[in-house]
Amino acid sequence: MMKLKTKYLLFVAILHGIALVLTYFIFRENRWLFLVSEIFIALSLVVAWRLYRQLIAPLKMLMQGIEAIRDKDFNVRFLATGKYEMDQLISVYNQMIDQLREERTLQEQQHFFLEKLIQTSPTGIIILDYDGNLQQVNPRAQQLLKTLPSLLSEVKALGSGDSRSISLNGVNTYKLQKSHFIDRGFPRHFVMVEELTAEILAAEKNVYGKVIRMMAHEVNNTIGPVNSIIASTLQAQPLDAQHRSALEVAAERNQHLNRFMRNFADLVKLPPPDRKRTDLTAIIKQVALLMELPAKDKNIRFRFHLPAQTVWVQADSHQLEQALINIIRNSIDAIGREGDITFSIGRDTLEITDTGGGIQEPASLFTPFYSTKPDGQGIGLTLVREILLGHGWDFSLETYGERDTRFIIHFR
Template sequence: MKLRNKFLLFAVLMHLVFIFLLLNLPEKKLFLFVAGEVLILLSVICSFWLYNGIRQPSKLISSGIEAIKDKDFNTRLVKTNHSEMDDLIHVYNQMIDQLREERIKQSEKNHVLDKLIGASPSGIILLEENDLISAINNAAVQMLQLGSTNAKGMTLSDIPGQLPLEIAKIGNGEASIITINGASIYKCQKAHFVDLGYSHYFILIEQLNDEIYKKEKTAYEKVIRIMSHETNNSIGAINSILSTVINFKDQLHQANREDYEDALNVAINRNKALSNVISNFAQVVKIPEPLLESHDLNQLLKTVHILMEAEGRKKQVNWVLELCSGELLATIDSAQIEQVLINVVKNALESVEFNGTIKLESSRNPAMLCISDNGKGIPAEVSQQLFTPFFSSKKNGQGIGLTLSREILLNHHCSFSLKTIDNWTEFKIGSFNFHAS
């Protein structure tokens, strides 16, 4: 029971007792009766005055409590001209002012932090208990390819795709480099911070493609230029000398002449082959900037099909063209993209068995090109290295085709992947600068 109610109950009971006693006075005690009534009246007035003195502070305290419960830190209490109560009100108002300032500062910090997280190029995922996602920024949404899916309340294991599954395996305080489809490289780290005694976990995802590709390109460009310069200069001079030397064959004995000529021709041919190898490497370095124009990607796939169809007859390849209706216009360098598609189809032709199938597909939603085959497939240990410069799983391969394709697609700011799913090896190209036909 509240203090004011206790006081009110006490005052009522006390005055009822006084009234009862007055009513039971002897009739001859009229003076006492009148005096008693006056005293009771004065007591009622004093009690009412005291009750108001208790009720007003109590009301103010209740108002302050309700304001704190409602987190309304803008309400201040007015002084009552009672020194004890005014001291309490002064402390309360100071506390409210402090809470309001702290809330404003906290709100400003949270607003700035939300803006920074939202604008960060790194993916950031905040986790609740049981590893449920409580917040995720736009960069992480794009990296995890969530689209319009609301990931809040989900676990990483609930999200389809290889990247979220690999991230879910990372322990607290650990960092890991994850390669997806041989083309996308991510640095992922899981850590935590303590707030109000509770641990909150978060995951940082950084895409390393651009940084790694630039370093790789700088390194191999320098090496190839040195190799090309030194080798071509030497080979040209050596072949010139060998061609001169071969003219002296007539001065040799007839029995030695043929072996002499064959040996020199072998040396000359090997030098030419070495020069061709260096020239192939130099192609990667000498890729020009794309000349961007509007082209129909469907027509480009048809052209590649016509060019490679004759080669496919050797294995009686079944060609399947599944192209979206109408034109699929994109701003590209058609010659460079055509070279990429030819390289991909060549690899597919080498992979398929006799009477195998190669599909050439295009789609608008999502806007993408896909070349797939039901050939040998890509082993798991090879898939992580596919787009490493000059890596090749072929016995005598130089890895130039995929390296060249990678550079062209990066220059077009395209996304790409190469993987085997359900016995089909798919090379997908997306993120072209598509526009309405």
């Protein structure tokens, strides 16, 4: 397509060409008139050329501005020329380019802030593409997906605008909230994964702590006087064998009840860990030696995959020992008879694997007072949880296959 300036020049050339031809035929008999007419045509050409330059200059400047905008270069500004129409155009263009530059700077700052916020957020953020597949995750979400592979299936199953709380390993509880935004005219979804574990555990501990303290108070107030009366009766009164035996059994049951309540009280009174440089390998061997007899009675073998060199961790050795004892007891009970318990140390991890029947209700494992054993108190794994969380360690208890259940502790 012919450009506007080309059309203008062509029009001027044709118009003056026709004028030259006409003056030649009209004034060829009169040389002076012909000369004057030629001078007028020449002046007309000069004026037309100057008008062309004055008219085409704003267009050229406008094209330069359009090219700068197309290249997203908002730093190109024009200087005033002293011509009214031109300066009006330049003023409007400069205002527009200044506004665009300010908006782009503001947008870049907001984008940088949002990106920084997403990357440093303690909440996991998962961004999906148009097809609902994983596209972008922040570091926290990446960590969660690595430790909880089934989290992604929960995310995909969630509807837009929905939220739910889940517990995938019986230890940590997460709140998933799914929403969407418009990108290029089409909806895209993102999911926020917020860990509720600390809040839930604090509320849970507050509740069962009050219950245990109330129970311990009532039991102790009852057992003390009753045991005193029984002891006095056994010493002061001549009793037949049947009554003496009954009173001795009652005293023993009271002592058993006292020990029962002391186990609960230990859970509530667990002190903060006194963390020191501790030999992890030595602790494992010491606990295994302590639990060897109960394991042998059920034909359960201990196997060790431990490094030759010493492995050091920052831990409260007494609490860590108590936690390992409870884990091993749980594994022995899960196996029943005939099996293996394997201890493996990896990079910043301790893995205790048993060949038991697996976990039936993983979500309830670390719930206080929950037990699958008829005579269980349901505080063993709860105490383990409190000790490990007190150290700031991550852990999991999962069944990976038939006769393959693993308790994994991640030291940090």
